[in-house]
Amino acid sequence: MSGELPVVLGVLALLYAVYRLWTRPSLFDIPGPEPTSFWLGHLPELFQEQSGDTDFKWQEEYGSVVRVKAPFGEDMLWTCDPKALQYVFQTSGYNFPKQPERRVLSRLVGDTGLTWADGDTHKRQRKVMLPAFGTPESKALLPVFRHYAEQVTLKWRDMLTGHASGSIKMNVHEYIAPATLEAIGEAAFDYKLGVLDDKTSELGRAYSNLIATIFSAPSNAKIFMQNVAHYVPMGIQQFFYDHLPGKGLDKARWNRVTARNVANELLEAKNDDLLTGKGNRDVMSILVRENAKESGESRMNHDEIVSQMRTIMLAGQETTSNTLSWALLELAKQPHIQSRLREEVHAMERTIRERGDADFTVADFEAMPYLQAVLKEILRFYPAVPHLFRQSLHDDVLPLSKPMMTRSGKVVTEIPIRAGLRIILSVCAYNREKDVWGEDAHAFNPERWLDPSKGKRGTSVGVYSNLLTFAGGVRACIGWRFAIYELQAFLTELVSNFQFELTEDVNRVCKTSAIVMVPTLEGELEKGAQMPLRVSLAPREE
Numbered sequence: 001m002s003g004e005l006p007v008v009l010g011v012l013a014l015l016y017a018v019y020r021l022w023t024r025p026s027l028f029d030i031p032g033p034e035p036t037s038f039w040l041g042h043l044p045e046l047f048q049e050q051s052g053d054t055d056f057k058w059q060e061e062y063g064s065v066v067r068v069k070a071p072f073g074e075d076m077l078w079t080c081d082p083k084a085l086q087y088v089f090q091t092s093g094y095n096f097p098k099q100p101e102r103r104v105l106s107r108l109v110g111d112t113g114l115t116w117a118d119g120d121t122h123k124r125q126r127k128v129m130l131p132a133f134g135t136p137e138s139k140a141l142l143p144v145f146r147h148y149a150e151q152v153t154l155k156w157r158d159m160l161t162g163h164a165s166g167s168i169k170m171n172v173h174e175y176i177a178p179a180t181l182e183a184i185g186e187a188a189f190d191y192k193l194g195v196l197d198d199k200t201s202e203l204g205r206a207y208s209n210l211i212a213t214i215f216s217a218p219s220n221a222k223i224f225m226q227n228v229a230h231y232v233p234m235g236i237q238q239f240f241y242d243h244l245p246g247k248g249l250d251k252a253r254w255n256r257v258t259a260r261n262v263a264n265e266l267l268e269a270k271n272d273d274l275l276t277g278k279g280n281r282d283v284m285s286i287l288v289r290e291n292a293k294e295s296g297e298s299r300m301n302h303d304e305i306v307s308q309m310r311t312i313m314l315a316g317q318e319t320t321s322n323t324l325s326w327a328l329l330e331l332a333k334q335p336h337i338q339s340r341l342r343e344e345v346h347a348m349e350r351t352i353r354e355r356g357d358a359d360f361t362v363a364d365f366e367a368m369p370y371l372q373a374v375l376k377e378i379l380r381f382y383p384a385v386p387h388l389f390r391q392s393l394h395d396d397v398l399p400l401s402k403p404m405m406t407r408s409g410k411v412v413t414e415i416p417i418r419a420g421l422r423i424i425l426s427v428c429a430y431n432r433e434k435d436v437w438g439e440d441a442h443a444f445n446p447e448r449w450l451d452p453s454k455g456k457r458g459t460s461v462g463v464y465s466n467l468l469t470f471a472g473g474v475r476a477c478i479g480w481r482f483a484i485y486e487l488q489a490f491l492t493e494l495v496s497n498f499q500f501e502l503t504e505d506v507n508r509v510c511k512t513s514a515i516v517m518v519p520t521l522e523g524e525l526e527k528g529a530q531m532p533l534r535v536s537l538a539p540r541e542e
């Protein structure tokens with residue numbers, strides 16, 4: 001009998017595995033588009049079309065929960081349902097970790113910093129970092145943001161001086177990107193990159209168009225590789241990314257070496273400052289101080305702190321610079337919104353002068369309802385990170401905010417899902433959900449924020465104004481306050497001083513998917529981010 005026991009146990013285990021496979025929740029009954037390619041599923045539509053177009057199409061046709069296909073016919077769930085999003089981001093804590101193949105991409109540009117970390121490692125890193133991103137800490141950085149916004153003004157005024165027509169067609173992104181890079185360098189690390197006037201700065205070049213070069217418009221082969229990677233252990237994936245040839249990968253590796261050299265030097269200086277009791281306000285100094293308070297295993301090691309520099313440089317710069325470029329495009333499209341915003345900014349500038357101050361405070365921004373409304377509408381309409389990717393750790397049940405009809409005609413209010421299901425959380429589609437934002441959700445309309453009966457309805461999802469733009473829960477954007485103050489600093493400065501108009505290129509501007517939504521010009525993808533606008537001095541009635 002003893003010889004038969006392993007066989008019996010083996011058969012039982014096999015039967016149990018078949019039973020689990022047979023009875024595990026399937027997405028078969030969830031509506032979704034017919035598969036177009038066995039090898040690629042629906043992913044090329046999502047990553048090669050203009051960012052958001054496919055999401056809005058699925059949302060219109062199938063609703064807020066859609067079954068889509070990944071390579072080899074694997075089911076994935078796409079959703080923009082508020083309750084499902086709330087459940088994944090907020091209720092479930094760490095039960096919906098990032099997909100490993102996405103973490104490998106994070107590591108490529110942010111090493112083993114916060115965007116890569118997961119579970120307990122993430123919890124530990126985030127605890128040490130949070131004090132550096134609080135409200136007072138972020139407010140204290142406003143003068144830095146204003147300074148670099150003013151640098152753009154000086155540059156453009158200089159360019160406009162003596163220009164016969166009084167206006168110049170320019171790629172505004174070319175100036176905004178280095179200014180926001182300088183801003184993050186100084187605010188986060190008390191480090192002057194010197195990229196505004198010096199295009200030869202090595203660190204500046206290492207960050208110029210980084211995301212667009214690595215991730216924009218992925219080929220079918222890239223989409224396939226990235227989305228079958230979860231069948232391959234993470235260590236092997238990382239090895240490939242560290243050694244495979246390619247323009248994007250080469251740039252990522254060069255960026256790593258360049259940024260880490262600077263980060264190592266900075267960390268040494270910050271540690272010396274700590275010993276001499278120097279109390280700098282930049283993010284890295286606070287982080288080093290907070291880390292020193294931790295004991296033993298709770299402390300971040302040298303490599304983890306250095307990794308945070310790459311993480312913050314990237315997460316903090318590509319997002320804000322692209323958001324600003326989209327904002328200026330929208331203001332150029334809607335001159336009445338631009339003029340109204342400018343009037344409010346000029347009126348506040350007069351108030352500031354009358355009280356004897358030299359510049360805006362955060363309280364001044366908060367006392368400008370139209371600025372707040374425009375900013376929220378920009379973040380709703382142009383979310384810098386249009387998709388988030390997670391997978392379920394356990395078999396689970398996703399609640400829905402309204403009943404949905406399955407393919408077989410059943411009406412359900414929740415969806416059972418199996419462990420390991422990969423989920424695409426559509427930030428861009430949630431930000432256009434008509435049940436949340438109203439029937440005009442697809443219109444850019446700051447008024448919705450001024451009318452308390454509109455917007456911010458229903459389930460609480462994100463950290464800021466119920467938008468999903470900064471995500472929510474334990475992995476919400478740690479720098480969201482920082483971003484809000486920086487965006488306000490730049491918007492007020494640029495709109496106060498300049499008028500923005502569309503050029504004949506407006507219809508060539510593409511929302512390119514590159515993890516973030518990058519503005520590029522049709523036919524000129526290789527030039528990276530571009531936002532061509534006509535810029536002139538703003539009218540001023542004083």
Ligand code: HEM
Pocket residue numbers: 114115126188311312315316317319320323383384385388389468469470471474475476477478479480482483
């Ligand atoms: C418009 C500006 C910004 C937007 C739209 C944005 C959006 C986001 C989103 C959606 C996430 C979640 C990503 C995910 O879970 O996969 C995130 C995470 C993160 N963001 Fe931001 N972000 C912005 C600005 C910033 C700034 C200015 C900083 C730093 C100074 C920053 C640092 C980070 C970091 C470190 C994370 C990882 C947080 C974690 O996993 O715990 N972001 N951001």
